[in-house]
Amino acid sequence: MPAYHAPIKDTLFLLNDVFHMERYDNLPGFSDASPDTLEAILGEAARFCEQTLQPLNRIGDIEGCRRHEDGSVTTPQGFKQAYDIFVQGGWPGLSSDPDYGGQGLPVTLSSVVQEYIYSANFAWGLYSILSQGAYAALKANASDDLCRTYLPPLAAGTWTGTMNLTEPHCGTDLGLLKTSAQPQADGSYRITGQKIFISSGEHDFSENIVHLVLARIEGAPPGTKGISLFVVPKFIPRKDGSLGERNSVSCGSLEEKMGIHGNATCTMNYDAATGWLVGEEHRGLPAMFVMMNEARLSVGIQGLGISEIAYQNAVTYARERLQGQAMGKPKQADAKPDPLIVHPDVRRMLMNMKAFNEGARALLVWTALKADELHKSDDSTIRQAADDYLGLMTPVIKGVFTDAGFANAVQAQQIYGGHGYIAEMGIEQYVRDARIAMIYEGTNGIQALDLVGRKLPKDGGRAMQTFLREVKKFLAEMSGVEDMKPYTGPLEAALDDLQAATMWLMQNAIKKPENAGAGSTDFMHLLGLVSMGYMWALMAKVSLDKIAGDSQDPDFHNAKLVTGRYFMERCMPETAAHLARISSGADTMMALPAEAF
The missing domain is CATH 1.20.140.10 (Butyryl-CoA Dehydrogenase, subunit A, domain 3)
Structure with a gap:
């Protein structure tokens, strides 16, 4: 059976030696994340993931989730108990605002803990992580009253969150969504419609589930410009924060899936459910994008x-x-x-x-x-x-x-x-x-x-140009360092490929948009390779310095150098193939009539 050991040593190498988290001590929360604190937190996260979550991974796959006649859902054996331990340990609010009960530690720390969770138990991790996205979307867009109601229990983990976008007839094209929202005299809305593929839509982990739902207010403009965002809780909170009556939102069915069996992927039915507007009318998609980008x-x-x-x-x-x-x-x-x-x-x-x-x-x-x-x-x-x-x-x-x-x-x-x-x-x-x-x-x-x-073209290509300048600056600084040439040489060649691909798209995508579509996946992977190549060069420089400084762990740093050379020799040459495919354009790809396929 599989086993898991969290890569604490590698994580600490990055946090302390490569990126020097102490340089960020001017930012809130970073001064509390000393090297000793980081090691202690990662150690506890590793223990939870290795000893509690990983043994449940196979159980979750075999058992799956069960929906009952009343629409409630039971998660696999041990899943809820693991979540209770997670909540008791304060993990849901690790990076949340202290004003809402969180610990205020860096997002960087919660991100590396996420890796450990997903390695140990992918399906279980979906229940907890979606709540962070719901928290972020509400904090960025909701009124003060909604924030005071929903953010503290989300940070505590006693409530969990979901994201409701997809409908049976629309996935990527959200302009087609039909879920409606009728305004009420008390300022609330009645939400009616059906959402599908909703991860963690119903479960037994938390006392309340906070659904963020995209819907269209009656009379709204067509397409994505008429979409608004609503918070629709499973149980309606009273003014004192306690839970009131059950809302008219329910799990109609569970999807039978290829994988992640331990996560409840639900069809959610909204039958004039009570919801409240988050942010401005008809501005739901930008508001939801906060959660989508987190996700x-x-x-x-x-x-x-x-x-x-x-x-x-x-x-x-x-x-x-x-x-x-x-x-x-x-x-x-x-x-x-x-x-x-x-x-x-x-x-x-x-x-x-x-x-x-x-x-x-x-x-x-x-x-x-x-x-x-x-x-x-x-x-x-x-x-x-x-x-x-x-x-x-x-x-x-x-x-x-x-x-x-x-x-x-x-x-x-x-x-x-x-x-x-x-x-x-x-x-x-x-x-x-x-x-x-x-x-x-x-x-x-x-x-x-x-x-x-x-x-890529946003703000005149400012983001890409900034990235290119940063990598070029590093390469210039390393130009006279002989030991870095196995890393800087391939990185420089790959950077040339990235620049050439960027220029080709800028020159050819505007006059023929299909060229952008034809080369987009190759460009994404080309940028990914260069970005990781840059990371490998940074790590190689640190490891070389550590070895030269009589490192206490030469085996670790020698392994880094060998692995980095492998990436440069065996992975980075793929940038040339990506460039060749991008530069071939869309003509041949689009030449066959649909009937010829």
Whole structure:
């Protein structure tokens, strides 16, 4: 059966040595996150994930959730008890505002804890993480009264949150949604309609479930310009904060899914349910995008989490499973077989996973630090730069991380051979679970289109130009460092490919938009490779300095340097292929008539 060990050492290396969290002590909450505090918090998170969540992962997959005749849902054995422990430990409010009962620690810290949770138990993690998105959307858009009512219990974890967008006839194209909202004399609304694919829509974890629902007020303009956002609780809160009557919102059914069986994916029926407007009328989509962007970053972390646990168990299997003999080894009739890990092709798959996991984890931490700057800095220039960066990287982290998470789960399964296809071994669950992350919160194709069509040209390409300048500055600083050339040389070549691809799209996408659509996924992965390559170069510089300074852990840093070289030698050359595909344009792709397919 699979096992999990949280990568605390690698996380601390990033937080303390690569990105120097102490440099952010001017931001609220960072001064409370000393190195000792970070280590203690990550240690407790690891213990909870390894000892409580991971043993429930297989149980959740086998049992799934059960819907009862009254519409209530029971989660798998042990799930609710694990959530109770989670709440008692104060984890839901780790990064929430102290004014609403949170601990006020950096978003960066809660982001790395998310990775541990998703590795240990993907399906369970969805119940708790969606609440953070609901909290963020309400805090950014809701009235003071709504914030005082909903934010403290969300931060405490006694209430949980959901996001209700999709309807049977509309997914990506939200302008088609039909759920209606009728204004009432008391300032509330009656919400009527059906939402599908609602993660954690009904369950037994919390005393109340807070649904954020997109709906159209009667008489609103057509399309996305007429959408408003509403908070619709399962139980209507009284003025004193206690729970009143049951609202007319219910789970009509549970979806039968390929994976994440332990999470209740619901069809939600709203039958004149009572709701309250969040933010302005007809401005629901921008308000919901706060939650969607939080969710997209979280989904990217899911891809990393699945990749990490799949890798860990593939390594264990490759070390223990004896099959064949090492290449070049003299053949002897009585020779014992060698472990799988001696074979180059097995090493290839393991190194692919290891190089991605460590590079992606670095990019996650760097991006989370930008989120902290955006939300907490009092310097408008810093906030603007952080907002630009997050806009550019959110689709990359969601799309690239989840594509790689699925691919790496498949590679781990391949290392197991036939045993990887057998449910008892546990590895095939990761393949099934990982697949959804490429689809929900905007399919990865939509992420790529968003990147190329909106984020890349926004503000005259300011975000991309800032990123390019940052990497160029680093390369210039490293130009005379001989030991860095195995890292800076490939990074520089990849950066040239990224610049060329950016220029090609700028010149060809406006006059023919299909060129942008045809090259968008390749561009997203090209930017992802360069971003992770930059992270690997930063890590290599730190490890070289540590070794030169007589590091107390040379094995760790030597492994970093070797893995970084592998990424540069075996992964970064893919940027040239992405550039070639982007530059080929859309003509051939769009040439066949639909009838020819």
